Structure formats: C-alpha cells, structure tokens
Amino acid sequence: MGNKPDSAMSRREFARRAAFVSAAATLTPSNLLGAKSGAGPLPKQQPANTAKLSPEGQAEVDSRIQSILAQYGSRLSDTQKADIRRLAIEAQPSLDRLRAFATENGDGPALYLKPLMEREKKPSPMPAPPKPASAPKNS
Amino acid sequence: MPGEEIFYLSVSELAKRIESKKLSPVDLTQAYLERSQKFGPRFNAYALLTPEIALEQAQAAEKEIQRGHYRGPLHGIPYAAKDLLAVKGLPTTWGAKPFANQVFDYNATVIDHLNRVGAVMLGKASMIELAGGMGYRFASASLQGEAKNPWDATCWTCGSSSGSGAIVAAGLAAFAIGTETWGSIICPSAYCGVSGLRPTYGRVSRYGAMALAPSMDKIGPVARSAEDCARVFAAIAGHDPKDRGTVPIDKGAFTYSPSMELRARPLKIGWLTNAWKSLEPGVAKPVEAASRVLRKYSSSVRDAALPVGPWEEAGGIIVAVESAASFRSLIRSGRVSDLTDPLGQIAGYVNEQYSAADYLQALKVREIAQKKMDSLFETFDVLATASQPVPATPLPLNLETGLVFPDPLGGLGNICGLPAISVPCGFTEKNLPVGLQFVGRAGDDYAVIQAGRVFQSHTDWHRKHPKLH
Numbered sequence: 001m002g003n004k005p006d007s008a009m010s011r012r013e014f015a016r017r018a019a020f021v022s023a024a025a026t027l028t029p030s031n032l033l034g035a036k037s038g039a040g041p042l043p044k045q046q047p048a049n050t051a052k053l054s055p056e057g058q059a060e061v062d063s064r065i066q067s068i069l070a071q072y073g074s075r076l077s078d079t080q081k082a083d084i085r086r087l088a089i090e091a092q093p094s095l096d097r098l099r100a101f102a103t104e105n106g107d108g109p110a111l112y113l114k115p116l117m118e119r120e121k122k123p124s125p126m127p128a129p130p131k132p133a134s135a136p137k138n139s
Numbered sequence: 140m141p142g143e144e145i146f147y148l149s150v151s152e153l154a155k156r157i158e159s160k161k162l163s164p165v166d167l168t169q170a171y172l173e174r175s176q177k178f179g180p181r182f183n184a185y186a187l188l189t190p191e192i193a194l195e196q197a198q199a200a201e202k203e204i205q206r207g208h209y210r211g212p213l214h215g216i217p218y219a220a221k222d223l224l225a226v227k228g229l230p231t232t233w234g235a236k237p238f239a240n241q242v243f244d245y246n247a248t249v250i251d252h253l254n255r256v257g258a259v260m261l262g263k264a265s266m267i268e269l270a271g272g273m274g275y276r277f278a279s280a281s282l283q284g285e286a287k288n289p290w291d292a293t294c295w296t297c298g299s300s301s302g303s304g305a306i307v308a309a310g311l312a313a314f315a316i317g318t319e320t321w322g323s324i325i326c327p328s329a330y331c332g333v334s335g336l337r338p339t340y341g342r343v344s345r346y347g348a349m350a351l352a353p354s355m356d357k358i359g360p361v362a363r364s365a366e367d368c369a370r371v372f373a374a375i376a377g378h379d380p381k382d383r384g385t386v387p388i389d390k391g392a393f394t395y396s397p398s399m400e401l402r403a404r405p406l407k408i409g410w411l412t413n414a415w416k417s418l419e420p421g422v423a424k425p426v427e428a429a430s431r432v433l434r435k436y437s438s439s440v441r442d443a444a445l446p447v448g449p450w451e452e453a454g455g456i457i458v459a460v461e462s463a464a465s466f467r468s469l470i471r472s473g474r475v476s477d478l479t480d481p482l483g484q485i486a487g488y489v490n491e492q493y494s495a496a497d498y499l500q501a502l503k504v505r506e507i508a509q510k511k512m513d514s515l516f517e518t519f520d521v522l523a524t525a526s527q528p529v530p531a532t533p534l535p536l537n538l539e540t541g542l543v544f545p546d547p548l549g550g551l552g553n554i555c556g557l558p559a560i561s562v563p564c565g566f567t568e569k570n571l572p573v574g575l576q577f578v579g580r581a582g583d584d585y586a587v588i589q590a591g592r593v594f595q596s597h598t599d600w601h602r603k604h605p606k607l608h
Contacts, residue, residue: 064492072488075473080485087489091455095497098452101504109502110354110509 057092064088146174146310147604150367151397153313154212157204164204164215168197168259171217175261175311178607182287182296184305186222186232188262193217196259203257212370214257219306219315222263223270223349224358226250233349234281234299235268237474247347248382249316249358249375256374261312265302270323272351272462273475273483273490276539278532280480285534288330289605290571294531297326303361304331309607314362314371318348320355321454321553322546328361328561329526329574334591334601335361336368339581340556341386342393343372344379352461353384355454355553364601365562365591369395372584390582403589408433408577409443409519414548415528425565425573426525429594433523436597443519446511451550453504460498463490482539505554509581512555516580521590524548526561526574548578558584560591563600572600 053061065088069081076084145153145167156162172190179185200215220226223233225243232238246254253260265283267275278285278295286301288294289309296304300317304327307315317324319337328335336359343358350356360371378391385391410430418426434440469475470487478484515522528544536542552559557578564575577590595601 064489067492068488072473075476076485076488080481083481084485084489087486088492091489094449094452094455095493097449098456098497098500098504101449101500103500103503103507107503108506109499110505111502 053089053092054096057096061085061088061092146171147363147602148313149363150212150216150313150370151364153216154214154370157215158209160204164197164200164259165194167215168193168217168261171261171312175306178289178309179306179311182289182292182305182309183265183281183284184286184302184309184311185219186234186263186265186283186302187230189226189229189260192229193259193261196254196257200257200259210255210257211374213253213374215259216313217259217261218253218371219261219264219303219312220247220250220253221300221303221315221317222266223318224250224263224316225347226260226263229263231263231349232282233269234266234283235478236282237469237477239282243347245347248344248379250347252375252377253316258374264300264306264315264317267298267301267323268478268480268483269462269466270299270318270320270349270351272320272458272466273469273478273480274486275480276482276537277480278534278536278538280478280483282479287534288531288571289607290332291531291569293534294571295330295534295536297322297330297527297531299323300327300335300361304328304333304335307331307333307361307363308605310604314360314367316358316371316375317361318356318358319553320351320357320458322549324357324359324361325526325549325559325561325574325576329563329576330531330572331361332563332566332572332574332600332603332605333361334364334368334560334562334595335359336365336372336584336588337552337559338372338376338584339386339558341384342376342391342558342582342584344375344377344382344385346379346381350465352458353465354461355457355556357556364595365560365588366397366595368560368591369393369585369588372588376584386582393584395585395588399585400589400592403585404520405439406437406520406586406590406593407439407518408437408441408590409515409522410440411445411522411524411548412442413444413447414522414524415546416544418525418528419530419567421530421567421569421571422525422528422573425567426575429564429575429598430523432594432597436593440523441519443515443522445522445547445551446508446515447547448508448511449504450508450547450554451545453501453508454550454554456493456497456501457505457554459490460493460501463487463493467491508551509555512551512557513580516583520583520586521577521579522548523575523577523590526576530567530569530571530573548576552578555581557581558587560587562591562594563603564594564598565600566603572603
C-alpha cells in the first residue's frame, strides 16, 4: 500500500472523529488541573507526548479550555477536565492544517451538501450556428 | 419449521420461495424470532424485539400473498432497524441512556417504505450511543452493552451500526438497516463479514432518524450480498419532501433487477494505492487475493491515488460542529454525563467551541474535495481498496489509543457523500472476516453495487457464516 503523509490526522474511525481528537497522550490528570471543579487557573505546561503548539495555538487552546471550564466546570471532575484539555490540545494541529489549506475568497462553501450528481460544471453543448441557406440544386 | 441454513439465505432466495408459496412468511418470521431470542442477547444485537408487530406483519403478508397480491422481493422478509429510526409507539433509544424512554408518534420514512413493500420488522438493532455523535472510547458505549461479533464473541462488531452487523452475521434477520455518518456501515460490514451499502448522500430520506451531522448522515442496508443491498436500497431510496437533504425526485429513486446486469457497462476500476498507510498482514493477504480476482475478471483495473488534502480534518470539524448542534440541549443540560462512555460524556463540550469560520473553511474544503473526487471519477467508475486495514478488534480495546491510522477515503467518501459498498473478501488466520470496499461517484450507486455483484459472482465469501450453537 502506498503512503500518506504522516501529518494526516490519525484517527481510526468516526467514533473518535466525533470527538475531534487524534490518539496520542495518556495524561496524568493531577499534573494538569489543580482545581477540583469549576473554572480554575489553567495549567501552564503541555501534557507529555503531545505535539508542541505554537504560542498562538497554545493561547487558542487555553482560551477554549477556559471557556469550557467557565461554562461547565462545576459539573466536571478533575479527570474530565484533564481529558478535555488533552482533547483540546490534540485537536489544534488538525485545526491548523485545515486553516492552512489554501482557499480563495470565491471558493464556495458546501453549505448544505449537494453531491455532484450531474455534470453541472460542464457547459451544455452550444447549439450549432445556423448554416447559410444553400442554393437550390436545380435552379 | 425451516432448518438452520434458511437463516443465511439471501433475500432473493427467500423471496423466490415466498412468492412461490413454498415458504410461509409467518413460519420464517417465527423462526427468526426464536433465533433472535436465543442468540440476540449473546451478542447484544437487539435493543428491542417486537414479536407482536413482526407476527402481525407476517400474517398480513401471508394473507396477501395467498390472495395473489405479491408486492415484491421484500414482501414477508424479516429485518431489523437500527434503533435511531423512529417507529410509532415504540421506544427509540438512540442507544443512549438519556433517551431510554423516548417514544415517537410517527414512523421514519424508511420504516414507512419498508412497510409499504411488505417487509416484516423483527425489532430494533442495538447501536453505539448517539451513533458515536459525542465520541466514544470503548465498544461498550451503548445502552445495550458491547455488541459482540458472531465470528468471535471476544471481538467487537464495529460501530455505530453494531447491532445491525451482528444481526445479519448471526442470521437473526435477512437484512438490517444501518446508518453511516463516517464508517458506521462500512466498518461493521467488514468486521462482521456481511455486505453493506452506504448510499449516496440524499438518496435515502433521514426523516424520523436521529440527526447527528445532518450534512453527512446517510441510511443504508446491511445484508448478505450486494444484490440484497440493491433490493433493499430500491425499496428505501427516493426523494422525500420531509428531508430537504434528499436529492430531487428524478435522481432519488433506484430500481434494480438482476437483468440490469446483462446490459451493465464494463466497470473501470481504480485500485487505490494510498487509501491505507498499511494493512495488517492478516488483512493484506485476502485483499491481495481480491485484487487478483478483480484483475482476472475485469480488463480495466488500474492503480489509482486519492488526492491529498485535509479531508479528514474537514470531516472532523463538520461532524464535531454539527453534532454539537444536534445534541446541544443534551450538552447544555448536563444530561450528556448520563452517557456510558467517558469520552462521550465530555467531547461535546470541546466540540461546542469550534468557530463558525473554521466550520466554513471545512465546507470550502469539502467543495474542493468534491471536485477533485469527481475528476477522479472521469477515469474510474469505482475505486477499490480494503474496507478496513485491520480485522475486528478485541472488545476491551481503547479505541482512542489502540487503533491509530489515517482514513482519507473514509473522509473523502463521507464529506463528498459518495456511495460505497463493503463485501466480504476472505478471512484472517484467526477466522475473522475481511472486507473489500468499492466507492463510486455521487449518484452512481449502481456502479458500486455492480462491482460488488461482479466480485461476488466469482467468489463465495459472502456465503460463509459463523457456526452458532
């Protein structure tokens, strides 16, 4: 079988795609989140075994986690908070790859999927120009 | 009462016997019900058995057929419906504890279609909770528990149509209805050694089906052969004004008869060289043999390569954002914590955070992917490769960390709404089934069915079934 670039998002199936994660690190929750529950101070370190994020990417992840904890922190255990942090970190490289893909201002988003079921992009054949009237053969 | 082998007969063969009145739909239904009661719990295959409905429908079918009113090849044929399809008055749990008591007062369009052709519903097939819409880490992510593979009960059936795969593989029904947003028909079909059709997006109405990612959700059959898939697909396909995602009337319907194959075009098959990074050795061997079969019986098999791009990333964002919207009230209310799976309990919180700009970028990428794939289908009628690079996995496996590989074809096929079929193509040394997948151009469902039919006309893997005692 051929190879695909290793940068491809590594997720086996829909199950984990739905969570938008790539399999990677196993975390030690206590290393990550000190707060028992609710929105607490964010840990500064990245979990081991995850790709290093750019400062901008890290800030985005932190912001995302802060938002989750502010809204839902009181209902989450420390283990869940750590898992959420891991998911957010692991999703960032995929987001970066998606954003890096060149699209033009005029590229239309497939707002509601319409499969290309007909050759819509092909112009219909132009009607043939009218032939000049030929002279009657036996005139 | 029918013997053991009848449980593994194709729809086409059962239909012949029913039409000729050699087989009673009531006897067949009773036999399937008894078998389902006996083996269903062993595999956690059913969410609910509905013997009263089944027998009522079977008796009605029998009376009609006796009177000479034969409706067609699904008349009197028992099936199971994935438990995300609404059936009036019955629990429709979506495989999830928060919806354990949910009851709708209407039928899904697919159920109405199957009623119309006289099929007999045996019950609701178990499934992964919310069809995996909140993510899941373990095979046990289901209200019904982990679906066990009839070929090896220590292994999983794959999800999310996990019960549908188990039911067909174990001979508990003649066919089942599954759904796929990303992999949920193709993977269970491969793991369970059955044939499964993922139709073109929009060919089958989702009205009355649980919405997960509405721009990617599809409904299709899991059955014993490509031909059986075609027969079921013909019954359920078509435009539905109640599902605005369905394609127009003139492109929605599908008709099938075996005679179509006599005038079918020779298929140009692209053998994909970059669909999987690698295949597990036990899978590689049968898939290589399948490739040889295709090359022997088709003069138009050439290597093909998928375009490279962030297709999986785009699909991931689309599913994440749309599922967060579909289950918004579940997430916000906190009832998401009632889900079984630890990942399912939290992933929705993360999915809610993605921006509209990122979602729209994913939709732009989808548009580009559609054009690239359509261009590839200028050269090929179907693309072929292994359905999965691995066989059925052990039940306790952590899916998040235990299996890691890119799936660009799954990404492309599902974000572009392309039809696909998985057909059995052999077994590993441990006797676990291996699947071969054909993917076609949007709207050309017939090409993938034809490819499956051609392959199955030269092989008999689809006739193998596990021995149950």
